[in-house]
Amino acid sequence: MADAKKTPVKLLYDVWFKDDERTPAGTVIEVPVSEAKKLIDAGKAERADPLPGDAE
Amino acid sequence: MAALANTFQTTNAVGNREELSDVVSRITPEDTPIYSLIEKGKCVSVHPEWETDELAAPAANIKPEGDEYTFGAITPPDRMGNYTQIMRKEWIISRTQETVSNAGNAEKRKYQKLKKGVEIRKDVEFAIVDTNASVAGSTREFGSLNTWIETNVSRGAGGANGGFDSGTGLTVAPTDGTQRAFTKTILDSVMQSGYQSGANFRHVSVSPYVKSVFVTFMSDANVAPFRYAVSKGGERNTIVATADYYEGPFGTVMIHPNRVQAVGAQQARNAFFLDTDMVEFLWLDKIQEDKKVAKTGDADKGVIIGEGTLKVKNEKGLGVAADLFGLTAAS
Numbered sequence: 355m356a357d358a359k360k361t362p363v364k365l366l367y368d369v370w371f372k373d374d375e376r377t378p379a380g381t382v383i384e385v386p387v388s389e390a391k392k393l394i395d396a397g398k399a400e401r402a403d404p405l406p407g408d409a410e
Numbered sequence: 411m412a413a414l415a416n417t418f419q420t421t422n423a424v425g426n427r428e429e430l431s432d433v434v435s436r437i438t439p440e441d442t443p444i445y446s447l448i449e450k451g452k453c454v455s456v457h458p459e460w461e462t463d464e465l466a467a468p469a470a471n472i473k474p475e476g477d478e479y480t481f482g483a484i485t486p487p488d489r490m491g492n493y494t495q496i497m498r499k500e501w502i503i504s505r506t507q508e509t510v511s512n513a514g515n516a517e518k519r520k521y522q523k524l525k526k527g528v529e530i531r532k533d534v535e536f537a538i539v540d541t542n543a544s545v546a547g548s549t550r551e552f553g554s555l556n557t558w559i560e561t562n563v564s565r566g567a568g569g570a571n572g573g574f575d576s577g578t579g580l581t582v583a584p585t586d587g588t589q590r591a592f593t594k595t596i597l598d599s600v601m602q603s604g605y606q607s608g609a610n611f612r613h614v615s616v617s618p619y620v621k622s623v624f625v626t627f628m629s630d631a632n633v634a635p636f637r638y639a640v641s642k643g644g645e646r647n648t649i650v651a652t653a654d655y656y657e658g659p660f661g662t663v664m665i666h667p668n669r670v671q672a673v674g675a676q677q678a679r680n681a682f683f684l685d686t687d688m689v690e691f692l693w694l695d696k697i698q699e700d701k702k703v704a705k706t707g708d709a710d711k712g713v714i715i716g717e718g719t720l721k722v723k724n725e726k727g728l729g730v731a732a733d734l735f736g737l738t739a740a741s
Contacts, residue, residue: 367573370565370587374599379571396585398570 358386363399430513440528442535443666444555444615445691447684453692453719456550457579459491462724464608490574492581493550494694494719497533499526504709519710523699526714530697535670538691538720539615539677543572543583552719553581555689555728556680562603562729564596569733573725587733589679589741592616592623594630598658600683600729605660607726610685614656614663617678617736621667625652671736678736688727693718 364382371377371385382402385393393399413419420426466485501522508518515521537554544553553574558581560573569587574580590596597614604611616624627633641647656663663683671677697716705711722728735741 367582367584368560368563368571370567370569373567373588373590374564374596376563376565393570396570397582398585 358388360384361387361390362402363390363393364402365393365399367398369393369398432514439669440532441669442531443613443668443670444538444682444684445531445535447613447666447686449686449690451690451692451721453494453694453721456494456694456717457491457546458494458692458719458721459489460721460723461487461489462726463487464726488574488576490576490722491579492552492719492721493544493546494692494717495537495550495552496715496717497530497537497697498713498715499530499533500711500713501526502709502711506708508710519712523712523714526712527697530714530716532670534691534697534716534718535668536673536677539668539671539680539682541583541676541680544581546580553722555682555720555722556730556732557581557583558720558722558725559728559730561607561726562600562609562683564600564603564731566590566733584732586679589733589735591739592620592681592731592734594627594633596731596734597624597627597656597681598660600681600731601658601660601663604683604685604727604729609683609688609727609729611661611663611683611729612686613666613684614681615666615668615671615684616681617671618667618669619672619678619737620681620734621665623735624656624665627656628653675737675741679732679734680736681731681734683729683731685727688723688725690721690723691718692721 362382362384365377365379367379369377377383390399390401394401501519503517503519503522512518537552539556540554541556542551542554543557545551557572558574560571563571565571565584566587566589568585570585572582572584575582601611628636636650638648638650654664656665671680693716695715695717697714700713700715703711703713
């Protein structure tokens with residue numbers, strides 16, 4: 355099975371992706387799209403994907 | 411053998427006196443561990459604010475001889491605040507009910523006033539241990555302890571911090587993670603984080619179930635086992651299966667079972683680590699009876715009302731082990 359598609363988000367608050375393992379606010383991290391949606395909906399992260407026209 | 415015919419029994423009597431005790435047994439416990447432990451102060455506005463500051467992290471400080479001075483920017487303290495919350499309990503009793511003879515007088519004004527007073531104090535404790543972000547406006551809410559703490563934190567997978575947002579001036583609720591069992595590792599990790607941040611944790615407030623898990627830490631391989639002498643003759647010995655203090659690598663804390671944290675899963679899932687110098691409850695209007703309630707009709711009305719807020723002087727002095735199974739081994 356193919357891996358879930360990932361997208362980068364910038365964390366606005368510290369997030370625990372694993373039990374007792376903190377990822378600090380400000381980190382830009384690639385997460386599955388469903389996870390990204392949850393974080394953004396909860397106000398804990400913002401999109402960090404490139405804008406159209408951004409150089410690679 | 412059955413009673414003989416025409417034996418007059420209590421079930422036939424119409425004039426036997428009824429017996430109703432004058433003692434009303436109220437079981438509801440009245441303790442409010444966190445509210446009782448912390449300082450109580452006054453505020454004069456609906457939005458008291460305060461500042462927090464901290465030292466820069468230690469770093470190498472080596473300068474050359476004859477060097478010109480350079481001046482670093484001063485970082486201003488962080489300014490934060492909480493909103494006061496109005497809490498209230500009411501009752502109304504008819505004049506006739508107030509006058510009639512009543513067993514225990516539990517359904518009378520004096521008793522109701524006392525009972526509502528205890529209830530509102532427990533509501534204050536509930537508001538402290540609940541997960542509730544602060545709200546401004548006319549229906550103000552104070553940010554609960556859990557919405558302030560962001561440094562000394564342990565969360566389950568999927569959890570995210572809340573904390574004070576200097577942009578909005580409000581606290582943000584944390585996101586729940588997957589629940590897990592309370593362990594000595596979690597306890598030690600929050601205490602270590604607190605120690606490094608400068609906190610002096612003295613108390614930990616947990617749900618009664620979490621306290622029962624805490625006492626099992628005595629079976630941990632790294633904990634000195636208890637040794638009790640058996641009494642002479644082997645009489646009246648006690649099975650000792652409790653502990654109230656934890657002396658870990660980063661200090662000693664007393665573990666308080668908090669019955670208010672057993673009210674629901676949302677309150678039970680957090681263990682609060684407290685340095686009682688770092689948190690205070692400010693009253694704008696202390697809980698008291700409103701004696702100016704207008705009398706209308708043939709009844710006596712009563713209102714107990716208070717308005718106050720939680721002052722978290724510095725969240726680094728507090729800690730939380732979140733997402734614990736707080737009611738049972740699986741909830």
